[in-house]
Amino acid sequence: MNILLDINVILDNFDEKRRKKFSSSVEVFDCLKEQDDVFISSCSIDNIEFLKIKDLRIEKGYSAKQAKKIVKFIIKDLLEHFKIAKTPSYMEIDYDDIEDSQIIASAKAVNAQVITRDEKMLEKYPNQTLHPSTFTLSPRLIDFANLKKQHFMYETELSKAMDEVLNNTSFIMGDAVKKLEKNLQEFTGVKHAITCSSGTDALLLAMMALDIKPDDEVITTPFTFIATAETIAFLGAKPVFVDIDEKTYNIDASKIEEKITDKTKAIMPVSLYGQPADMDAIQIIADKYNLKVIIDGAQSFGSTYKGKTDSNLGDISTTSFFPAKPLGCYGDGGAVFTNNDDLSQKMRSLRVHGQTKRYHHKYIGMGGRMDTIQCAIVNVKLKYYPQDLALRQEVAKKYDKALGSKVLTLPYIAKETTSVFAQYSIRVKNRDKLQAKLKDAKIPTAVHYPMPLHLQECFEYLGKKQGDFPIAEIVSKEIMSLPMNPYVSDEEISYIGNYI
Numbered sequence: 001m002n003i004l005l006d007i008n009v010i011l012d013n014f015d016e017k018r019r020k021k022f023s024s025s026v027e028v029f030d031c032l033k034e035q036d037d038v039f040i041s042s043c044s045i046d047n048i049e050f051l052k053i054k055d056l057r058i059e060k061g062y063s064a065k066q067a068k069k070i071v072k073f074i075i076k077d078l079l080e081h082f083k084i085a086k087t088p089s090y091m092e093i094d095y096d097d098i099e100d101s102q103i104i105a106s107a108k109a110v111n112a113q114v115i116t117r118d119e120k121m122l123e124k125y126p127n128q129t130l131h132p133s134t135f136t137l138s139p140r141l142i143d144f145a146n147l148k149k150q151h152f153m154y155e156t157e158l159s160k161a162m163d164e165v166l167n168n169t170s171f172i173m174g175d176a177v178k179k180l181e182k183n184l185q186e187f188t189g190v191k192h193a194i195t196c197s198s199g200t201d202a203l204l205l206a207m208m209a210l211d212i213k214p215d216d217e218v219i220t221t222p223f224t225f226i227a228t229a230e231t232i233a234f235l236g237a238k239p240v241f242v243d244i245d246e247k248t249y250n251i252d253a254s255k256i257e258e259k260i261t262d263k264t265k266a267i268m269p270v271s272l273y274g275q276p277a278d279m280d281a282i283q284i285i286a287d288k289y290n291l292k293v294i295i296d297g298a299q300s301f302g303s304t305y306k307g308k309t310d311s312n313l314g315d316i317s318t319t320s321f322f323p324a325k326p327l328g329c330y331g332d333g334g335a336v337f338t339n340n341d342d343l344s345q346k347m348r349s350l351r352v353h354g355q356t357k358r359y360h361h362k363y364i365g366m367g368g369r370m371d372t373i374q375c376a377i378v379n380v381k382l383k384y385y386p387q388d389l390a391l392r393q394e395v396a397k398k399y400d401k402a403l404g405s406k407v408l409t410l411p412y413i414a415k416e417t418t419s420v421f422a423q424y425s426i427r428v429k430n431r432d433k434l435q436a437k438l439k440d441a442k443i444p445t446a447v448h449y450p451m452p453l454h455l456q457e458c459f460e461y462l463g464k465k466q467g468d469f470p471i472a473e474i475v476s477k478e479i480m481s482l483p484m485n486p487y488v489s490d491e492e493i494s495y496i497g498n499y500i
């Protein structure tokens, strides 16, 4: 839970007499100044200004000009250390104390508890308030993806971007969509970036553009999220699985050729956990047998293979902006990438029901657009993405160091490849036991993925059985992902390391 400071606790800090009298306010304030995610309600700012100017003029005899100057510094200092929680328009107003209800509503909006000395407020909102004398800084819970922190870091810009869309009501194909596509092209170095409704729909668009039809075969990995193979099957084609490489957990390129038949149309590698597969080897096979390459880059936006982003490889590459992905939006979203003009045009058309001009439909397509508001969000987050990625990679290095001496397998990143560490996944023999131990220590973990796709009920019809893809099977029993986001702290890493 976050913290929001009530105005009385703040003002205690800016007056000698009050500092002495309310030392617990001072202790809390000094301690929270150094913490993240501590808020002041937007409705408190002008009240602080008004009350402090009044106090300086009447009690201390300052001139209006001097008082204003001092208060300007106080407000500036507050804004440097604390975040502003907006007072939402949907709050319940308590007409006995409008200010209190505004503060409580601001706190609720940012999931915060209010620290206050106001007896009335403490009595009226016992579950949402705390007296400074009873406040202790308990360790924050470790957050797996920490989307909240990221949101609050960029909140002002994100709110502005969302407000722009709300205010001009261009909810579908508004300016932010084109802007994002241009930004994505620049970021990835790919000629065409086309946003779409999800990473799943991105795969559908890619295969539809390449005319993957019933009875065609698409070679892919069994160790991935269901969407990879599900979309192949959804189009009536057959997913043909190839076991994974024991080190990278990506498709083992050396085993692809033996699975090629005259029905094979495409190879679909997945850049699992954020690391591209062995793309040169895959492209050589594709060229030899005249197959298309579609990269499922849902987890790997921004990763590189021999200096190129993985969006810039294969015939078509896809990604997902699902919120927990390294570059996430605030709902569903995705994109397809290609350097081929015809494929780009076709995917743009397929995304809008196969339309070539209004109400003229050349192909059977889909409603697959990404909402303007989601594009506006990604436009803001993309600006900070290089630094987010660097931080993720730094966190991964720190984990490597903290866990290097333990009996487990660390993530392996192949030469000339970078990972965006969508997940930091280790392999341990006693996975379930360790997961339970970490849960007791309030350390969240996840398993990506506990069952390979050839053993899923929905793929029973493919006739595959236990033992067919032994590496995927063993890895799915031993893999476990640790909290991964740009903000995992050194303390958190060493705390997690102590339990592994």
Ligand SMILES: Cc1ncc(COP(=O)(O)O)c(C=O)c1O
Pocket: 198, 199, 200, 201, 224, 225, 227, 228, 270, 296, 298, 299, 320, 321, 322, 332, 333, 334
């Ligand atoms: C490998 C992989 N492919 C496809 C998807 C589907 O993306 P979305 O959730 O945006 O539809 C995901 C998302 O979890 C994924 O991890």
